[in-house]
């Protein structure tokens with residue numbers, strides 16, 4: 361059997377189906393047991409502290425074009441669509457996760473998000489973690505203090521005491537999730553690709569609002585085993601002329617249909633993502649042996665290879681590893697309009713991919729609308745033609 365691209369399992373759960381299911385579960389948990397919910401938007405937020413407080417972390421909406429007009433009533437139009445969509449979902453009351461959140465936790469990553477959280481705080485209690493933008497020893501020590509302040513906020517908000525042991529237990533559990541996620545995403549290393557990148561990305565993104573960590577870990581393990589079994593039976597040893605792509609840049613949930621699905625339907629396989637919905641955040645675990653769990657968390661989270669860090673050499677190092685280990689033939693970088701940090705950093709990424717790795721590179725600047733779909737299709741098609749496989 362030849363691998364034909366967008367190959368999805370029969371019981372594939374779309375992003376909106378997973379979102380809907382999670383929302384109903386959240387409503388049930390709220391009504392039946394008064395569950396506490398903490399909504400957030402970013403990989404820099406140490407979810408271990410939220411779990412340790414007894415609350416449940418959930419990723420808030422931020423990928424729909426529909427909520428952007430509501431946001432533009434209060435925010436400038438020339439802001440990243442992710443920021444506008446996030447605020448739009450909150451202000452128009454169309455993000456059920458925001459509605460059910462007892463607390464929102466933001467972070468000072470990029471300027472637009474940082475200032476948007478001030479407006480969001482008018483709608484709901486929004487706590488902002490101050491993020492240093494370098495990885496120096498002083499920055500790690502500073503972020504450790506920020507984690508302790510966030511812990512104090514949660515204790516105060518929910519009237520609980522968070523012990524070190526509770527934090528250690530949450531670290532163990534979240535590391536287990538990282539291992540399961542990594543194994544799932546490493547199925548992309550197999551040749552030919554056993555699964556569509558559309559599925560890989562959807563499952564990871566949908567996990568951000570999955571409430572039950574144990575069942576999420578279980579579901580990842582089950583799907584990983586099924587993918588490997590299917591590959592052994594049907595694809596192993598078979599040739600494939602489908603280019604293997606790495607997708608990097610801004611979070612791409614809002615452009616998944618337009619770019620991810622489109623390029624796979626044109627005959628490529630996305631085998632790995634270098635973004636917050638990809639493998640990079642699973643590669644480093646939180647050090648469970650560190651006697652200071654807050655220091656261990658600070659060390660781990662400050663390694664997040666986001667372009668808001670300066671310098672951000674770790675991103676290139678990790679991409680180097682991904683390109684080699686996932687046998688990548690070409691790189692697509694997705695930049696959301698007005699995202700200055702990723703846009704500027706694209707200079708280094710492009711040079712690295714073209715000059716050091718000698719691979720084709722395509723940079724697509726886009727938003728969440730479908731207005732540029734035709735133009736993007738033409739560019740994707742032309743890009744695939746440059747890949748020699």
Ligand code: BJ8
Nearest residue numbers: 402403440469470610636666699
């Ligand atoms: S850790 S990638 S989730 S900040 S795309 S809002 S940077 S202007 S989303 Fe991100 Fe955390 Fe980094 Fe990940 Fe600003 Fe850029 Fe918009 Fe962005």
